[in-house]
Amino acid sequence: MTRLSENGFDVTADLLEDMARGAAFLGAGxxxxxxxxxxxxxxxxxxxGAPHCVPASAIGDDDPVYTxxxxxxxxxxxxxxxxxxxxxxxxxxxxxVMGKPAKxxxxxxxxxxxxxxxxxxxxxxxxPLIDADGMGRAFPELQMVTFAVDGVSTSPLAVCxxxxxxxxxxxxxxxxxxxxARRLVIEMGAAVGVSCYxxxxxxxxxxxxHGTLSLAYGIGKAISDGRRRGDPFxxxxxxxxxTDYYNKCGIIFSGKVVDLDRRTERGFTLGACKVLSNEGxxxxxxxxxxxxYLRARxxxxxxxxxxxxxxxxxxxxxEPITTEGLRYGQRVKVMGVSCAPVMRSxxxxxxxxxxxxxxxxxxxxxxxxxxAA
Amino acid sequence: MTRLSENGFDVTADLLEDMARGAAFLGAGxxxxxxxxxxxxxxxxxxxGAPHCVPASAIGDDDPVYTxxxxxxxxxxxxxxxxxxxxxxxxxxxxxVMGKPAKxxxxxxxxxxxxxxxxxxxxxxxxPLIDADGMGRAFPELQMVTFAVDGVSTSPLAVCxxxxxxxxxxxxxxxxxxxxARRLVIEMGAAVGVSCYxxxxxxxxxxxxHGTLSLAYGIGKAISDGRRRGDPFxxxxxxxxxTDYYNKCGIIFSGKVVDLDRRTERGFTLGACKVLSNEGxxxxxxxxxxxxYLRARxxxxxxxxxxxxxxxxxxxxxEPITTEGLRYGQRVKVMGVSCAPVMRSxxxxxxxxxxxxxxxxxxxxxxxxxxAA
Numbered sequence: 001m002t003r004l005s006e007n008g009f010d011v012t013a014d015l016l017e018d019m020a021r022g023a024a025f026l027g028a029g030x031x032x033x034x035x036x037x038x039x040x041x042x043x044x045x046x047x048x049g050a051p052h053c054v055p056a057s058a059i060g061d062d063d064p065v066y067t068x069x070x071x072x073x074x075x076x077x078x079x080x081x082x083x084x085x086x087x088x089x090x091x092x093x094x095x096x097v098m099g100k101p102a103k104x105x106x107x108x109x110x111x112x113x114x115x116x117x118x119x120x121x122x123x124x125x126x127x128p129l130i131d132a133d134g135m136g137r138a139f140p141e142l143q144m145v146t147f148a149v150d151g152v153s154t155s156p157l158a159v160c161x162x163x164x165x166x167x168x169x170x171x172x173x174x175x176x177x178x179x180x181a182r183r184l185v186i187e188m189g190a191a192v193g194v195s196c197y198x199x200x201x202x203x204x205x206x207x208x209x210h211g212t213l214s215l216a217y218g219i220g221k222a223i224s225d226g227r228r229r230g231d232p233f234x235x236x237x238x239x240x241x242x243t244d245y246y247n248k249c250g251i252i253f254s255g256k257v258v259d260l261d262r263r264t265e266r267g268f269t270l271g272a273c274k275v276l277s278n279e280g281x282x283x284x285x286x287x288x289x290x291x292x293y294l295r296a297r298x299x300x301x302x303x304x305x306x307x308x309x310x311x312x313x314x315x316x317x318x319e320p321i322t323t324e325g326l327r328y329g330q331r332v333k334v335m336g337v338s339c340a341p342v343m344r345s346x347x348x349x350x351x352x353x354x355x356x357x358x359x360x361x362x363x364x365x366x367x368x369x370x371x372a373a
Numbered sequence: 374m375t376r377l378s379e380n381g382f383d384v385t386a387d388l389l390e391d392m393a394r395g396a397a398f399l400g401a402g403x404x405x406x407x408x409x410x411x412x413x414x415x416x417x418x419x420x421x422g423a424p425h426c427v428p429a430s431a432i433g434d435d436d437p438v439y440t441x442x443x444x445x446x447x448x449x450x451x452x453x454x455x456x457x458x459x460x461x462x463x464x465x466x467x468x469x470v471m472g473k474p475a476k477x478x479x480x481x482x483x484x485x486x487x488x489x490x491x492x493x494x495x496x497x498x499x500x501p502l503i504d505a506d507g508m509g510r511a512f513p514e515l516q517m518v519t520f521a522v523d524g525v526s527t528s529p530l531a532v533c534x535x536x537x538x539x540x541x542x543x544x545x546x547x548x549x550x551x552x553x554a555r556r557l558v559i560e561m562g563a564a565v566g567v568s569c570y571x572x573x574x575x576x577x578x579x580x581x582x583h584g585t586l587s588l589a590y591g592i593g594k595a596i597s598d599g600r601r602r603g604d605p606f607x608x609x610x611x612x613x614x615x616t617d618y619y620n621k622c623g624i625i626f627s628g629k630v631v632d633l634d635r636r637t638e639r640g641f642t643l644g645a646c647k648v649l650s651n652e653g654x655x656x657x658x659x660x661x662x663x664x665x666y667l668r669a670r671x672x673x674x675x676x677x678x679x680x681x682x683x684x685x686x687x688x689x690x691x692e693p694i695t696t697e698g699l700r701y702g703q704r705v706k707v708m709g710v711s712c713a714p715v716m717r718s719x720x721x722x723x724x725x726x727x728x729x730x731x732x733x734x735x736x737x738x739x740x741x742x743x744x745a746a
Contacts, residue, residue: 167553168541176560180540183556187549 004214008058010050011119011129013042015217022220023115024320025236026212028309030269030292031112031138032070033322037120040084044120051122053129053213054104059201063103065130066091066198068118071142071159071181072191084120086160086193091121093158093166094195106130106204108145108197110212111138111292112322119213132208134197135352136215136245136340137309140268140291142181143174144352146342147197150207157181157196161188182266190264209340215243223318232318233333240337248338248367252296252303253285254278254315257330262323269323275312275332285334287312289323294357296334304336305359307343307352308366311335336366377587381431383423384492384502386415388590395593396488397693398609399585401682403642403665404485404511405443406695410493413457417493424495426502426586427477432574436476438503439464439571441491444515444532444554445564457493459533459566464494466531466539467568479503479577481518481570483585484511484665485695492586505581507570508725509588509618509713510682513641513664515554516547517725519715520570523580530554530569534561555639563637582713588616596691605691606706613710621711621740625669625676626658627651627688630703635696642696648685648705658707660685662696667730669707677709678732680716680725681739684708709739 004015011019020038027034045051059065068087095101105122107115110133122129134145142154154177160166167184171177177196185192199207218239226235233251240246259274272288285303287296293310296303304310312321315331342348344365350356353363377388384392393411400407418424432438441460468474478495480488483506495502507518515527527550533539540557544550550569558565572580591612599608606624613619632647642664650656658676660669666683669676677683685694688704715721717738723729726736 163545164543165545165549165553166543170537170539172536172538176538180538180557180560183560184553187553187556 004217006055006211006214008052008054011045011053012050013045016042016116018220018224019213019217020116020220021223021320022216022218023110023112024322025219025223025311026136026216026309027111027138027320027322028292028311029289029321029323030140031109031114033324034112034116037113037116041116041119041123044084044123048123048126051119051127051129053131056130056132056201056205056208056210059104059128059130059204061200061202063201064098064100064198065104065106065201065204066094066102066195067106067108067134068121069108069114069194070117070191071194072185083162084117084124086162087117087121087195088124088193089160089164089166090158090193090195093160093168094156094198097156097158097168098198102127104128104130104201106208107133107213109133109135109138110216111135114138115213115216129213130204130208131213132204132210133212134208136209136212136343137307138292139352142178142196144356145197146209146348147199147207148174148351149345149348150203152197152199152203152207154178154196156198157194159184159188159192159194161192209342215245218243227317236318245340246337248365249335250370251333252336252370253298253334255285255332257326257328257332258284260326260328262326271323273326275334287334290357291323293323295354295359296336302361302364303369304366305354305361305363306357307339307348307363309337309339311337336370338366377590379428379584379587381425381427384418384426385423386418389414389489391593391597392586392590393489393593394596394693395589395591396483396485397695398592398596398684399509399589399682400484400511400693400695401665401684402662402694402696403513404482404487406698407485407489410486410489414489414492414496417457417496421496421499424492424500424502426504429503429505429574429578429581429583432477432501432503432577434573434575436574437471437473437571438477438479438574438577439467439475439568440479440481440507441494442481442487442567443490443564444567445558456535457490457497459535460490460494460568461497461566462533462537462539463531463566463568466533466541467529467571470529470531470541471571475500477501477503477574479581480506480586482506482508482511483589487511488586488589502586503577503581504586505577505583506585507581509582509585509716510680511665512725515551515569517729518570519582519721520572520580521547522718522721522724523576525570525572525576525580527551527569529571530567532557532561532565532567534565582715588618591616600690609691618713619710621738622708623743624706625709625743626671626707628658628705630699630701630705631657633699633701635699644696646699648707660707663730664696666696668727668732669709675734675737676742677739678727678734678736679730680712680721680736682710682712684710709743711739
């Protein structure tokens with residue numbers, strides 16, 4: 001099994017397709033379509049050269065680190081061309097406010113589009129890219145990151161859109177930052193560049209989920225390799241079981257998408273889909289989402305719930321399907337996958353556990369739910 | 374008739390009561406309760422000394438000039454203590470962005486609370502206060518100023534609230550600045566400090582409505598003086614007729630408030646009131662408002678319409694009544710008053726004429742409407 005060097009590697013163009021596929025998987029349905037991000041990263045790499053991806057430990061403790069991401073509704077992001085100019089402008093606005101130029105770029109979210117956007121920004125800026133992110137998956141709101149669990153402030157935060165509009169937020173807490181930024185993002189066209197949680201290298205080392213860019217690549221490559229051998233799910237599951245974070249996993253349901261409710265509201269993609277079982281027993285799996293898949297349930301039996309990952313994949317190719325890519329009639333397999341252990345602490349669950357999404361049930365680890373099933 | 378020196382005067386504590394009353398009149402129902410502003414200004418003058426108010430011509434062409442105002446729904450502003458700290462913090466945020474410390478403070482709006490807020494800020498900062506503003510009255514939205522008519526950009530714009538939250542907006546045009554700021558203001562508690570339209574002295578000279586702080590004082594004093602003599606309306610009208618801007622004026626209706634619809638929506642105080650005539654003929658005047666009184670009408674006959682001022686005053690004392698001060702059963706006189714000529718240009722009417730408020734009729738000068746009546 002190919003592994004990237006843990007001491008750093010260049011994000012060359014040949015890695016992008018697998019990295020994007022793995023990021024789509026880790027997006028758990030959200031984070032935007034990573035293939036748009038891959039195209040943007042490819043263009044940046046061809047123009048500026050491959051950025052060097054390093055573990056956080058390679059960054060100086062005092063080095064200013066800036067996150068790079070797109071923010072908005074994935075349904076809108078797929079209708080707009082993703083430019084890294086907006087993300088760069090957001091970082092530049094934040095650098096002016098902080099009075100410190102960036103020494104490294106840190107992904108905020110490894111799931112989906114936002115895994116690849118920092119690759120493009122790091123290439124263009126000629127800065128090291130940290131092999132880590134703030135969640136090891138995707139989440140719909142800015143405060144839902146391990147940085148916040150660790151006490152890092154979302155503010156100051158900068159958002160910028162394709163019209164050159166940019167706004168700098170200094171809110172009283174992380175949820176207020178999210179609320180203020182979300183109001184602006186809707187006003188700005190529901191897809192913008194954002195940089196937030198400005199921090200130093202020491203903080204990045206302490207508060208990030210590490211190695212996730214490498215893991216995204218590994219996941220994507222396991223699917224590609226398996227596809228060539230005709231067993232993408234076996235290959236994917238074998239790779240996941242070899243990782244530190246995603247090793248509790250399994251296929252929890254196989255069937256056909258028979259019901260699809262999807263709407264863009266409050267700047268999010270909201271809704272639910274139903275999958276009718278292949279078993280012929282008439283059982284249905286309901287998956288609800290807010291940008292990301294939040295919970296998979298048969299009747300009142302939960303099979304996977306945030307922050308663990310619920311992933312929907314094409315039943316033949318194991319291609320990850322995002323919330324905006326769901327279609328009536330698709331044949332799918334639904335997987336439950338454990339999140340990074342740091343994401344399951346009490347403080348972490350307060351920020352992005354079931355109740356943070358309005359779900360009235362406690363978090364239970366996917367390994368318990370699948371065994372119980 | 375007492376007049377302040379046109380070459381500059383100190384805004385001493387003894388001027389505040391009349392200045393606030395005149396500002397309430399020019400607020401045309403909006404701009405917030407000026408007596409809150411007067412209390413704030415009084416405290417600042419007692420602590421820091423009286424600020425010197427000068428004509429714009431006394432300011433250097435290159436001197437950085439910053440506006441100072443509160444923004445939000447007047448209905449909320451009367452429920453919160455007005456602190457100048459929020460306005461100061463907004464100016465400070467804008468000074469950092471512009472990289473230029475303020476050399477003078479300019480009122481954005483002379484009507485209501487926002488006439489007195491700059492007095493307090495100028496006192497505390499020890500800066501000259503320019504005897505001018507951007508409308509010679511009050512208006513509900515940021516882009517509705519002569520600065521905008523003259524091509525000055527609302528952005529960068531800073532808003533700050535009592536929790537120390539501050540956000541800096543850079544929007545693509547003035548209406549987009551208003552929309553973005555309004556979203557944030559609602560999020561921030563519907564009453565915040567704002568500084569916008571950063572400009573130089575030359576621009577202030579060219580684009581402001583001049584002499585309006587002096588005029589506010591003069592109007593307030595005419596009411597007070599007249600009240601002591603028992604003829605506040607005669608005194609007020611005589612003074613208005615002696616001014617350059619407000620000289621076309623008259624009482625257009627006298628009666629009793631019999632219907633009152635007032636709601637806080639989209640960050641504004643919206644609604645309409647009806648006044649039943651004293652004449653015993655059953656005729657009713659309808660006055661509609663968005664923070665400010667926009668139009669006075671009997672049946673389908675308009676008697677005053679924006680940007681001309683519709684003012685509602687207590688029938689005995691000529692005390693101006695704001696939209697949030699309207700009460701069922703009040704005996705009132707309603708006045709129509711001409712606005713500054715610069716406010717009636719085609720470009721100005723596009724920004725704050727009837728159609729800018731969704732009213733489907735052209736602007737007609739109050740002098741034509743009153744004569745016609």
